[in-house]
Amino acid sequence: MESARAIKQVVRRAENQEWVHELTNVIEDNVVVGAYEKLGRAQWPIRNILHGSFMGHPLHATVSDIPTGAWATAMVLDTAEVAFGKKGLGPGADAAIAFGLVGASAASVSGWADWKHTKGSTQRTGLLHGLINSAATGMYLTSLILRKAGARGAGQIVSTLGFGLTIAGSYLGGELVFDRMVAVNRAEPPAEPEEFTPIASADDFTENEPYRFEVNDVPVVVIKSHGQFYALSDICSHLGRPLSGGEVDNGCITCPAHSSTFKLENGAVVTGPAAYPQPTFETRVNEGYLEIRTHHVYD
Ligand code: FES
Structure with missing residues (x-):
């Protein structure tokens, strides 16, 4: 108008x-x-x-x-x-x-x-x-x-x-x-992948190093920490920047843009400015491959 x-x-x-x-x-x-x-x-x-x-x-x-x-x-x-x-x-x-x-x-x-x-x-x-x-x-x-x-x-x-x-x-x-999408949740829970999807050999990961993947067009950051695999949305819930350039320490990843820190385990916010938690994915190692899927699938 x-x-x-x-x-x-x-x-x-x-x-x-x-x-x-x-x-x-x-x-x-x-x-x-x-x-x-x-x-x-x-x-x-x-x-x-x-x-x-x-x-x-x-x-x-x-x-x-x-x-x-x-x-x-x-x-x-x-x-x-x-x-x-x-x-x-x-x-x-x-x-x-x-x-x-x-x-x-x-x-x-x-x-x-x-x-x-x-x-x-x-x-x-x-x-x-x-x-x-x-x-x-x-x-x-x-x-x-x-x-x-x-x-x-x-x-x-x-x-x-x-x-x-x-x-x-x-x-x-x-x-x-x-x-301008200020103060909205930029990381809505991804709908994909619904089924466990292999993304890389489990041996290819270095401890506490973030790796970015596109899985069914969904950007995901994967971290191996203390032998466990964690996968979170790579779109920061704060203002949508990629988390994968961030630092991993003490079971958390810190966004490089404005230093929001999220728990690897469940995406909970430890330190703002993010107000919303980071969506996470289920992970498993199957025949030597790391697989992930959303939390929306129930067996
Ligand atoms: S975009 Fe990640 S903290 Fe702002």
Whole structure:
């Protein structure tokens, strides 16, 4: 549709502005990386929380609904207060704004953590998404201060403008997830091979060395560790890069792109930014050949 094309063009034009390029680099290098460096070793458990690795789902997607829902509630209560003169609704609207501010703080920190691992135009769209949402948060904070200072009407005008920004920020959030595939599981469980399929002689593997295979068009990384064979999807669940260039250590493989670490045994995330586990395959050695199949077949 023409309207969709026009909106996309506005986004492309905005993300290609010179200042957006420059600010992206400044924020990534000085703010996000700088914060991680200050945290030192403590950054790792914190990052696992911010990326949602601990719960198998991106934290940002969960908490970002809080400000949107809370501020929509405030909008309805404000409208009812003004339209029907129901003054008793005011405290409810103020409480919803305050609750939204708490959720916006969590959404902001987790969002910037996820943003750091994006690149190019996706990262610049992510920057615009973050800036718009930060501006919306600032407006809601201002609105709350005005309301508490007795300037209720002004506070309601500012929060209405903030709600417009929230909608714009949500649009860009949807663009990032649905168009750019940020924070989605890139490694859906493969449907193939359903039957045990030989892929190589079992003698051809060196311990703790990742090997990449295409099995029925499915990219697979195979590792022999302590005499056992492990096979995982070679598409990293985080942003889809190949795992096979990674390092194997202590029963885990670390993705070379952004250092997500997965257990060889079951693909569980040990360290983010990945939030989703890595699909694994069953393995067996049959007549000297390593064979693999998906976990979807039941004998
Ligand atoms: S693609 Fe980001 S950690 Fe693998």
